[in-house]
Amino acid sequence: MTRPLSHQKLQSDLVLEQCWISNLDSLWMQINCEMYSSESPGPDYSGPKEVPDKNKANGLYFRDGKCRIDYILVYRKSNPQTEKREVFERNIRAEGLQMEKESSLTNSDIIFVKLHAPWEVLGKYAELMNVRMPFRRKIYYLHRRYKFMNRIEKQISRFRGWLPRKPMKLDKETLPDLEENDCYTAPFSQQRIHHFIIHNKDTFFNNATRSRIVHHILQRVKYEEGKNKIGLNRLLSNGSYEAAFPLHEGSYRSKNSIRTHGAENHRHLLYECWASWGVWYKYQPLDLVRRYFGEKIGLYFAWLGWYTGMLFPAAFIGLFVFLYGVTTLNHCQVSKEVCQATDIIMCPICDKYCPFMRLSDSCVYAKVTHLFDNGATVFFAVFMAVWATVFLEFWKRRRAVIAYDWDLIDWEEEEEEIRPQFEAKYSKKERMNPISGKPEPYQAFADKCSRLIVSASGIFFMICVVIAAVFGIVIYRVVTVSTFAAFKWALIRNNSQVATTGTAVCINFCIIMLLNVLYEKVALFLTNLEQPRTESEWENSFTLKMFLFQFVNLNSSTFYIAFFLGRFTGHPGAYLRLINRWRLEECHPSGCLIDLCMQMGIIMVLKQTWNNFMELGYPLIQNWWTRRKLRQEYGTQRKTSFPQWEKDYNLQPMNAYGLFDEYLEMILQFGFTTIFVAAFPLAPLLALLNNIIEIRLDAYKFVTQWRRPLASRAKDIGIWYGILEGIGILSVITNAFVIAVTSDFIPRLVYAYKYGPCAGQGEAGQKCMVGYVNASLSVFLVSDFENRSEPTSNGSEFSGSPLKYCRYRDYRDPPHSPVPYGYTLQFWHVLAARLAFIIVFEHLVFCIKHLISYLIPDLPKDLRDRMRREKYLIQEMMYEAELERLQKERKERKKNGKSYHNEWP
Known part of the structure; x- marks a missing residue:
């Protein structure tokens, strides 16, 4: 090295x-x-x-x-x-x-x-x-x-x-x-x-x-x-x-x-010891990867391997949280009450076609919700926020060791080449480089600002397009829930909300993939419009745009389900409507967390499956078709005699944007793994299984399916590290809101300490949750329904006579109270507890993150000692070299017959 x-x-x-x-x-x-x-x-x-x-x-x-x-x-x-x-x-x-x-x-x-x-x-x-x-x-x-x-x-x-x-x-x-x-x-x-x-x-x-x-x-x-x-x-x-x-x-x-x-x-060596599936459980030969493909690709696989290794503890804890939910399922008082609530009739979740339903009909959903929303969820959210910080801090240490081993410590940006496009555009304007002292092209400040403003406007417009697409998905959800409720098939009719969520997620995924194609062209146009000076500046600018586009595109629907679905629907008799027509979608009687889990699970599995197919399956099919044509035309023996340039030309070229797609896939996965992990604890496990396969897929692709890429130098993963830090900060905020707003953790906690049978005793066990389901539901008088909201079924199938009252999830006064359907005191207690939890959770986790960042040095002590020793050895070498030079000079002067003492000052 x-x-x-x-x-x-x-x-x-x-x-x-x-x-x-x-x-x-x-x-x-x-x-x-x-x-x-x-x-x-x-x-x-x-x-x-x-x-x-x-x-x-x-x-x-x-x-x-x-x-x-x-x-x-x-x-x-x-x-x-x-x-x-x-x-x-x-x-x-x-x-x-x-x-x-x-x-x-x-x-x-x-x-x-x-x-x-x-x-x-x-x-x-x-x-x-x-x-x-x-x-x-x-x-x-x-x-x-x-x-x-x-x-x-x-x-x-x-x-x-x-x-x-x-x-x-x-x-x-x-x-x-x-x-x-x-x-x-x-x-x-x-x-x-x-x-x-x-x-x-x-x-x-x-x-x-x-x-x-x-x-x-x-x-x-x-x-x-x-x-x-x-x-x-x-x-x-x-x-x-x-x-x-x-x-x-x-x-x-x-x-x-x-x-x-x-x-x-x-x-051949790389294939046998790295790209072969038989070595999936072994460390990567990063030095060999670096020597064959260059430092830039070597750093990508070093980072991917480090990320995959760090996912092991996260996946184990996430699996433990899930198994904890499985083992405590039979002891969960809330799910028991839901399953036994055959006498509680819930109000319809959509206009006209949705029927009244017993709360016990959502027993399965209540149990599934407990698997992800249980007492260990808060601990896991804190753990993942700390894990993200530890991952980034230790990667900095690992990167420092790699940069030292690969001779990248002194490789700085000033050694980079100016892009030929920049050089051609601004060749008539030159100024002195303060570092090299040589004249070079430069971009005027006014020109740069104007180009950045146009680029920022383009980014804002594309984000608005994403929001418009999400708005379209919302309209689809509120329209089709009634359609599925009137469906002929009983299976779909009885699970209209799940069918709506599942089909909406699939449609959303298709829209995501279609818009990604458009975003790539827009980002490329805007980046070239900015005229970055060096290749790294071009890559950073393009990377930031594409990440913003795809992150908003991929997560906007998830944010809607997590923080907006069912929050602004109003209440029976006074529903809020979209364009004064469509009634906004409500959460399932067991809560909105099941919708968020479905959204994350389906998108994560489909996205990773599609990416793996496009990265390896598509090149495999293309290369197979090329080989098939060669066999048909020239035979197998003639094919084996093709020179190397002919064989490489028949392979697929590397992506025009280098490692961008590989990094982007993993960074978006990192966002899924951390941002909404409180709602889906199995996300780290799915990410780990995918990455174990991803490393070998990428290795196989680079070695066997792609032409050899040009070796490039780099000392870190570039702007991706800053994006990872931003995701880590965002994850703390989103997980705090998911626990406080989306899950029922805070309402259950308030009930246990304030309104339950253990109120004032400082206990919060399962026995303190008796009666929680009834306390979390409000009463509605069926005769108060609006004409366009009144269900076609009158609920007579439950009691033999028209139903008089139904229940819905909210904290509101009964219809015959002095203020009908007004917020109860419990609502304000829950709201205050939610806000307090968000503030305490964020400050606590951020303090822990900053403490960890302070305690973990960026440079390992053994590496620092080694660098100091090398500095000392260099000084010794310089002293010996100078001494030898003087001795050699003295011998030469004596040999030439000159007086050394007369000429030496």
Whole structure:
């Protein structure tokens, strides 16, 4: 694992000379640092080595078998953009890149342009791009965390009898090149090239770095005269080229066992130890993932693995809460009273067609509600708020370790490249960069503000579209509940409200998926309109827009059910109506929590199923269809002889927005797992099961179904971390409101301490809940119904005569009181208790979150000690190097016959 050298030590040429000077007689050069290629193994690699005679046949080299292919461009001869391509390719050769063309074996109209960067070009652009390379061995320093992991492994070994072989552990014999030497690194410099450790110029820059350098060149090559006519991206967008990608390193399958014959290549190694379903229970080889796909993709899988591991305790506690509800179901006084309330007749829940019903008919729903709304719900909500904070704080520590191990500590934004689009748009306006001291294009403040205002207006408009869609769903619910109540089938007629909720959720999901397509195009347009300066700024802006769109789109209906459904319906005889026509929907007699659970469960399962199909199923079908056509036309043996560029071209390209879809899926899942977890404790368990599959699905997709993505550098997960923090704060607020408003926790608590048989005794057991159901229902005189609300059934089927009174959920005075249907004192007590609970819950949980954030340092102590020790060793190395330089200079002066003492001041 390479290690960064502090930037403060590289401020002057003198310090650079001190750090990079060779010390052949000292300890530092006695322990020689073997340069490890991120994708091309060093001399100590024990795996199979490429045979030069096979270079021509494996599709990774030019026809001469010596020049490795660093990048592939694909176009069609029938494409009319010939002139642009010719200018572009002529300028590519002018930059020093070597080029070779091949016709496709399956379609003569398709031309593959193979590009190779020679040593001179690589060295030139590596220096311009500040590519860090190893130059000095470092002293090994043991991590305390490794000692801790060894103790864990010893405990696990005791249970090796029933666990799979080497559970949660990497097979070191399968991964021979995961053992990487520790080296100091510094930005590559051609003037000081002799200080870097170069065993072979062909493998000094690994394949990922070579492809990144070539891509950097292609992004700045002109295809027409004029500064704004540059870049490969524009040629891809206007159809001049069909595709551009680096090559995979060969097949991911092998006829021979990896344990007996070793890995054929790094892709094969990744498939066997990471993408294979047989290793689902083992740790991910993140170092190998990083070396093959780059730091950005490596950080995604590191974060996904960390998130999945942290879901284990959350899923266990959530399952415990659910099982607690199951075990206490028979002892729940509220559900008992509901099931035994055969004499309590409830008012209809919709106009005309909905009949009167016994409260005991909702016995099943009352029991299901208790499974999620019980005494452990509050504890679980507090736990999940704390869990979200612990997850984020420990991820910061984990990220710091990864950034250190992957040589990302000193990688800052100022090393990023300016987007070619920004460079072309503002090429006429330049100013001095205060960091580099070089002139660069800049965007005027007024221009930037005007573009941001237009973009914000677009975001606001799209959010209004989401609200309009939710309003449409509300109208559907209030209209169809009466339709289902008049349905011919008794099953649907008797469960009209459940049928309404279920169909509304499915329709809502379809609307969500359709609007997501529109949001993507709008977000892309608005982001390009803003003209971000760098790629990271573009990604952050696009990410924020898409997250806002999809978060509101996905959760707006859930918020409606949780906080608005049944809250503003009025009461029998004075219902509130939508557009003065449709009666607003009421909650089920057992409460609204069952509707919220259905909404979350259906959306979560459908969303994850659809995402998994689109991520893996769709590429599998497309690749299968391509292979099928090739077999029909050329046969199986001819297909196996296709060169690598032909095989990769037939794979699916990676998403145009990189890892955006993968992150967005997991972040939205994180929101479902935390924001409404008080209403659905099984959400963490569903998320855990999905993520265990998701890791292997993504790994399989990256290794086998997608073309190899361009390796990119990143030091963290970017704006996603800020979004996670925002979700964590929002989850505290929403869970407080769910417990206080949506569930019956507070009304039950008020009844137990104030109005129940144990009032004033300080008890709150099940015996104190006797009579709660009757106390939570108000009485309505049937003759007070409005004409348009009066049910067609008069309730005579219950008592043999027309029904005189019915009950409904609310705290209101009876019809013959001095103030008919006015709020009772219990209503105000419950309202005050709800507000007090929200305030106390939020302040308590936020205090705990801030305390945890303060107590957990962002940097682990062992990492901090290691960095301090390296700083000390660097100072020692610099001192020894300077001393050696003076001694060497003195010997040379004496050798030349000059007087050292006369010239030395």
